[in-house]
Amino acid sequence: MSAEIMEFAELIKTPRVDGVVLHRPFMPTVEGTLCLTGHHLILSSRQDNTEELWLLHSNIDSIEKRFVGSLGHITVKCKDLRMIQLEITGMEECLNIASSIEALSTLDSVSLMYPFFYRPMFEVIEDGWNSFLPQNAFKDLESMTDEWRLSEVNKDFSLCPSYPPLVAVPKDVDDETLKKVATFRHGGRFPVLSYYHKKNGMVMMRAGQPLTGTNGRRCKEDEKLINATLRPGKRGYIIDTRAINVAQQAKARGGGFELEANYPQWRRIHKAIERYNVLQESLIKLVEACNDQSHSMDRWLSKLEASNWQTNVKEILTTACLAAQCIDREGASVLVHGTEGTDSTLQVTSLAQIILDPGCRTIKGFQSLVEREWLQAGHPFQQRCAQSAFSNSKPRYEAPVFLLFLDCVWQILRQFPCSFEFNESFLVLLFEHAYASQFGTFLGNSAAERARLCLPEKTVSLWSWVNRPQELERLTNPLYEPNSLVIWPSVAPQSLLLWEGVFLRWNRSSKCLDEAYEEMVHIIEYNKELQTKVNSLRRQLAQLETEDPLLHTP
């Protein structure tokens, strides 16, 4: 550990500068001392009534510096899309600070990340690392059906490096078969259970693309596996998250899709969800449009359109609705995949569950969904969230896949504001922590990597922090009333909105909206209080009534 701290010390050329002026959107300017530590940028005015700034270096996406005379201006652009300005007198100090920030915010080594140094200042009531174990999830499944089993075939991550050690597969399919199927699917991602629809026993599975190649290679075991999920005489749907031409092109690189001839019981539907590098472009353009302060309506709308962000939201949501429709309305089982099965596939399977399963709309249920369908399912968080919208370098693996998922959840939340136990703040919190966090939850790219990093032993889980009464209170939707129905969102463009809580968060004052929210909470609480009073008074009266002899005399 001390060697690592040494390493930080080398990177910090100037640990503190006095007289630094901080400008933040919609907040008063603060003058104070800037301190750099291994993981934080801190600005403190040493006055009681001004807010300090504590910024994780890992939250910094990029910085820009310019000079007016000897006064240096550093613009810090954060992964949560905030932009702050620092004014530092003295060219050398400013250059030192800038290069230190740059170095500290681009550390390569995972083990140097803040979660490994962070010690919780709160009491852990429930260790989040144990909150969502696959065994427990499977117990719920067992109570509904006996057609599935938990396989340990991937217990050492050798069959599929991006899968967890335990996966649910059809009971009649043995591990030997799974091994063969793994060789036929991209990244070894053989079809596994994603969701069981209790209402009609239909299932949703996910996988990587089949490696048919140009020769139309087939795999009997693969066919057997997915056919094992069909009821006698029933058919299923394969939802390929790529446009047909994209899927065709994948053959040349050894990939492909399920041919009708080999999968006669399945109908394939292609939906075009963009791949990760395209999504990153989309985010960059959207954020640029939102930060454009020009007053032209035409320019704003055309930039918003050109970013394609809303189109992506609509396509993902539509595909998820389609999957849910196949299961709930058509009474058919569904297999979802794209290319790798770690991005668009997960967007679709997780959103379909939000639509179908009321359990996923609770706070705990949603955490469990993120755990199952994103973390355990091998979405490469570390790669995808390494940079956000302000990155200057050419994106490699960065992409707002998870952010798009959260955006889609927000859209459904907007349309069913009483059906979710959590509020918008919870979604914003997950966005922030996926990109930069003191917790270990979103570190690493797969269950295998997380096991290697010993995260449960060395870091604190985000869920440990969230699942405490004071946090839960902040994240709870006061309007929530459990709704056991399937919720079908509208995907018409007129029904989908720009997620202002994320994209315009730092560009508008939220004071009026926050106050209105407080008022809403107040109205709801006042109502509850009144109802309680009325009920208890009624009870008391009834007591008096039953006891009092005079009232009983005929």
Next chain:
Amino acid sequence: QKYYHYVHLFLQVEQVRLLDRFSNKSIHGTLYLTATHLIFVESNSNNSILHHHIASVEKLSLTTSGCPLVIQCRNFRVVNFVIQRERDCHDVYSSLLRLLRPVCYDELYAFSYNPKQNDQQREEGWQLIDLGAEFERMGVPCDQWQLTDVNRDYKVCETYPRDLYVPVTASKPIIVGSSKFRSKGRFPVLTYFYQEKKAAVCRCSQPLSGFSARCLEDESMLQAISKANHNSRFLYVMDTRPKLNALANRAAGKGYENEDNYSNIRFQFVGIENIHVMRSSLQKLLEVTGTRSLSMSDYLVGLESSGWLRHIKAVVDAAVFLTRAVTVEGASVLVHCSDGWDRTAQVCALGALLMDPYYRTIKGFMVLIEKDWISFGHKFADRCDQLDGDPKEVSPIFTQFLECVWQLTEQFPQAFEFSEWFLLQIHEHVHSCQYGNFLGNNQRQREELQLRERTHSLWAFLMSEKQNHLNPFYSPAYSEAHPVLEPSTLPYHFKFWRSMYHQFDRSMHPRQSILKTILTLKENSRKAESTLQALESVSTLLHIVIFLSFKLEPTESTDTERTVEGSSGTESRKQSYGELEGTYNSDLVKEEPAVVSLEFGVARMTC
């Protein structure tokens, strides 16, 4: 079922299908045509459309399933009927065409509409809004402003109201001279007085200046307005038109004020487009949003190219400019456009709404519309196409005003006493011709029509169902702390108003409404408060009774026994207390059935 007991039925067609315009869903029912309504009756509900709401009827060519009839309404409802027999369809079509185009005012619904009120109630309804009292509220007349009787008989300006307020120094010759130099005689008059700074908002039409004409009386008039405000050395003149339009008007002998001729004015163009541009902009917008299976990209491109939000922003920008000039600089402002009854009304009314919290209440908003729109002669009859008139005169100017207000309510959720339902309801009735308020083009015409005697007032009706229009988040304390609203007019603050333009397309709206839920809760709380009060008094009474019974029969029971009995008593009665909790919950949870059918793609088993 209630309609056709007492109305004359023109037509009845069985086996008609009503199609949803965005999905493939349809319902079967019977179509009835009465003198005032088109009614579609289906097994468990009925839809009725006022003839006055119908903007156009189109009969499409026969298909295998029947003959389609498309009806577009002014409240943005689009109805697609499929009538089995072509002959029936033709009958409905031609009857509608006949009924749709009233040629004189007497044919309008307002003259036959009877809400079962007596004359006195009706009279009271009309007395609800008193503009004289409103000017008094603003602090007018005062030492600088007075009521003039120059237009008592509509002699000087027939599109203005009888009562007008002008600077005390503006003599009759000045007024008359100025009115001759202004389009349609609409000379500068007071519309809002900002008491705090003694700054005035005045309105008028364009001057007939042409390329070089001057009018000393008009110059004196502006001088008088400027002088009436001691806080500022100059008067802003806001021409709400784009400069190019104003220039073009000069060739026709009209135009704008030459700063050289008027002492101490600051002249400013604010660039709001004319009624024709607005009409076609809305048309484009509706074309885009009416498209089936609309892609996100086409939607956003269409939103942009329609220019609609750009126009809305222009109006709000102008109102913000006006507000700043008055409240920050303390200057008086004279607002005009061409005739001073469209853009001028928008900007003056919206500006006043930003400056004065009173106009953000339900009553105050009615007063505002009565003042700046109805009394100052916004041509509702022409703009809303009440009679079969010139289609080039039709324009959604008032709709735009309502939308601007809605955009503000989105930025300031606690500043308005009313919710968007109030705005939608007003919009509905501006076109329904069911109440007298919006009939005709100006006050003089309304008096001739004897509307106060022969029709009912919308304001009284809206006031009677005030509960439905309240904004549950409204905070008078907020208005006290922020009397003047300062909205941001950055483009992303302007949103497409789905509740207006897709009012009748239910599938597009959130399935659960926060507004509705919170309103219900507030109503429940109100009821609970009175229940609580009642219970508390009963409880006090009971305690007295019990206290007395102790005194009378002290041996009957002891205190200890009482406690024991009490707890079991609670258990046995629990069921009946649950009631209140029960209704409270069920109100909330199952407001709307969550199952809606939508076409997400091709998911029909064909393989």
